[in-house]
Amino acid sequence: EAGVAQSPRYKIIEKRQSVAFWCNPISGHATLYWYQQILGQGPKLLIQFQNNGVVDDSQLPKDRFSAERLKGVDSTLKIQPAKLEDSAVYLCASSSDRGISYEQYFGPGTRLTVT
Amino acid sequence: SQQGEEDPQALSIQEGENATMNCSYKTSINNLQWYRQNSGRGLVHLILIRSNEREKHSGRLRVTLDTSKKSSSLLITASRAADTASYFCATALMNRDDKIIFGKGTRLHILP
Numbered sequence: 001e002a003g004v005a006q007s008p009r010y011k012i013i014e015k016r017q018s019v020a021f022w023c024n025p026i027s028g029h030a031t032l033y034w035y036q037q038i039l040g041q042g043p044k045l046l047i048q049f050q051n052n053g054v055v056d057d058s059q060l061p062k063d064r065f066s067a068e069r070l071k072g073v074d075s076t077l078k079i080q081p082a083k084l085e086d087s088a089v090y091l092c093a094s095s096s097d098r099g100i101s102y103e104q105y106f107g108p109g110t111r112l113t114v115t
Numbered sequence: 116s117q118q119g120e121e122d123p124q125a126l127s128i129q130e131g132e133n134a135t136m137n138c139s140y141k142t143s144i145n146n147l148q149w150y151r152q153n154s155g156r157g158l159v160h161l162i163l164i165r166s167n168e169r170e171k172h173s174g175r176l177r178v179t180l181d182t183s184k185k186s187s188s189l190l191i192t193a194s195r196a197a198d199t200a201s202y203f204c205a206t207a208l209m210n211r212d213d214k215i216i217f218g219k220g221t222r223l224h225i226l227p
Contacts, residue, residue, distance in 0.1 A: 031213060042203050042217030043158070056214060091158065095213070102146060102207060104215070106158040 002026065004107035006092050012113045018080040021110045025073070025094030031055075032069055033104065034077050035091040043091055049075065079112075087114045118142065119204045119218035127224045134191040136221040138204030139184075145212040147180055149189050152220070153200035161189075161202075166209075191223075199225045 005024040013019050025032050030051050035043035046065065048056040051072040060067070064083070069075040079086055089111050093104040119140045128134050138147070149161045164171045164180045164187065171178050177190040191198055201222050205215035 040219070042205075042219050044217070045214065048214060056211075093158075102148065102163055102212065102215075103160045105160070108157050 004092055004094055004105055006090075006107035006110055008110055009108060010111050010113075012115065013082055015084055015114050016081040018078065019082055019112060020076050020078045021090050021092075021112075023075045023077070023092030023107060025075070025092070026096075026105055029094035029096050029105070030072070031095045032075050033093040033095075034067055034075070035093065037089045037091055037109070039088070046077070082112075082114045084114050087112055118206045118208070118216040119147075121202070121204055121218045121221040123221060124219070125222045125224070127226055128194060129226050130194055130196060132194055134194050134198070134223055134225075136189045136202050136223070138187045138189070138218060140187075140204075140206045141185065143209050144182075145207045145209050147178075147187050148205045148207070148215060149176075149178060149187075150203045150205060150217075151200045152203065158203075194225050196225050196227060199223060 007022050032049045034046045036046050037043040046060045047067045049069040052069045065079055067077045089109040091109045092107045095104045119138050122137045144166055146163055146165045148163045150158055151161050152158045162173045162176055162178050164178050175192045180187045201220040203217045203220040205217045207215050
């Protein structure tokens, strides 16, 4: 079974620039999560999708972050414009069925550096 | 918001020894999960314990849960160099079992 795929693996941008991350979850997984992990901390949930609908985006900075999951499969997370404090690893995870199978499978992450 | 907090923040032990990490949380949970993160394999799910369970085993891992104290422990027996990683507890709240909140983690270093 193929795992969660993410790209790019690394990205360096200047502040005020835009950046986009892509995630392809495990086939058949209905739930998709985007997390932000700052160095030395645990992952923080940014947004959760169930199929192509948003379940939870309470911690997503909506003035600069946006995410979509068209057709309920792949997802993109965008930051526009980026700030220095956005430097972090952005993790995508998926799980098979909301409320039944709790295990989340994580991708390798995208390490973003904002200079 | 942070729900779980691991203790200690960092731990160094000799290979072959046992490692114990603790997690405390604030509000009632549906389940508690432990994850491991290292540079090689990323963030990986280790074990899940439900609120009505007190102990679970998986290979060299033993997890306990005390809901009265709102705490959990992860024991790794006979540690190996490959166990060097950060370990996170993640809690799922009673009304949102599909959402987990991670703690800051314990950095475990196994010395040769």
